[in-house]
Amino acid sequence: MELRFIQTAVRLIGEIAHPTRCGTCGLLSETGLCPTCRAEFEPADPSFEWFGSGLPLLFRAAAFRYHGRAAAAVRHLKYLPNPFLFEPMALDMAAAFARLPLTPCDVVVPVPIHPLRRIERGFNQAEVLCSRIEADVRTDLLRRIRRTRPQAGLDIDRRRTNVRGAFSAEPAVEGLAVLLVDDVTTSGFTAFECGRELLRAGASRVGVLAYATGGQASEGEPHEWHLDP
Numbered sequence: 598m599e600l601r602f603i604q605t606a607v608r609l610i611g612e613i614a615h616p617t618r619c620g621t622c623g624l625l626s627e628t629g630l631c632p633t634c635r636a637e638f639e640p641a642d643p644s645f646e647w648f649g650s651g652l653p654l655l656f657r658a659a660a661f662r663y664h665g666r667a668a669a670a671v672r673h674l675k676y677l678p679n680p681f682l683f684e685p686m687a688l689d690m691a692a693a694f695a696r697l698p699l700t701p702c703d704v705v706v707p708v709p710i711h712p713l714r715r716i717e718r719g720f721n722q723a724e725v726l727c728s729r730i731e732a733d734v735r736t737d738l739l740r741r742i743r744r745t746r747p748q749a750g751l752d753i754d755r756r757r758t759n760v761r762g763a764f765s766a767e768p769a770v771e772g773l774a775v776l777l778v779d780d781v782t783t784s785g786f787t788a789f790e791c792g793r794e795l796l797r798a799g800a801s802r803v804g805v806l807a808y809a810t811g812g813q814a815s816e817g818e819p820h821e822w823h824l825d826p
């Protein structure tokens with residue numbers, strides 16, 4: 598059999614058995630994020646910010662700027678949803694976790710979505726992003742008790758009130774250092790509200806690690822944190 602035919606057959610069978618497309622641009626790719634898209638992801642700047650112990654969040658860390666193809670990947674992960682992105686984005690998150698310049702937390706807590714939204718979507722994107730982090734990932738310590746509108750598209754004041762009182766933390770969090778994980782932080786209100794609830798339930802400290810952070814004027818997303826305790 599001619600070699601080229603075999604190579605073509607193997608490639609076609611491979612694509613049928615393991616069809617992989619870039620989750621951002623849709624082109625065939627060996628991984629769920631093609632090199633072209635991946636090269637355009639910009640590191641978050643800053644990638645780590647201290648806020649201080651007087652606030653619900655001690656720090657915010659992020660892997661990438663919420664911009665361009667990184668922002669598209671975040672949206673495709675959640676809204677399409679595109680399962681090709683699960684693995685590469687989870688690996689990105691594990692790498693960002695490994696780079697954190699602080700003592701590892703006791704538990705990693707993915708920011709919860711409401712149970713009804715979970716049924717609709719079939720998964721929580723924040724849990725997907727935790728799947729490769731080598732730590733104690735806990736989904737039983739924080740619940741979303743009120744369904745909220747997506748923060749994207751709301752102005753800054755509505756973002757604040759939209760998530761107020763939306764979360765409830767379990768007493769089992771007492772004494773634990775918590776790292777929240779979310780797909781994106783823009784205004785920061787969601788992580789702020791989670792932090793407030795976790796501290797109220799007795800967590801020793803709370804920080805947040807997001808896949809992407811910030812926002813561009815072109816996307817209509819304010820990049821501003823209002824961390825009044």
Ligand SMILES: [Zn+2]
Nearest residue numbers: 619622631634
């Ligand atoms: Zn691509």
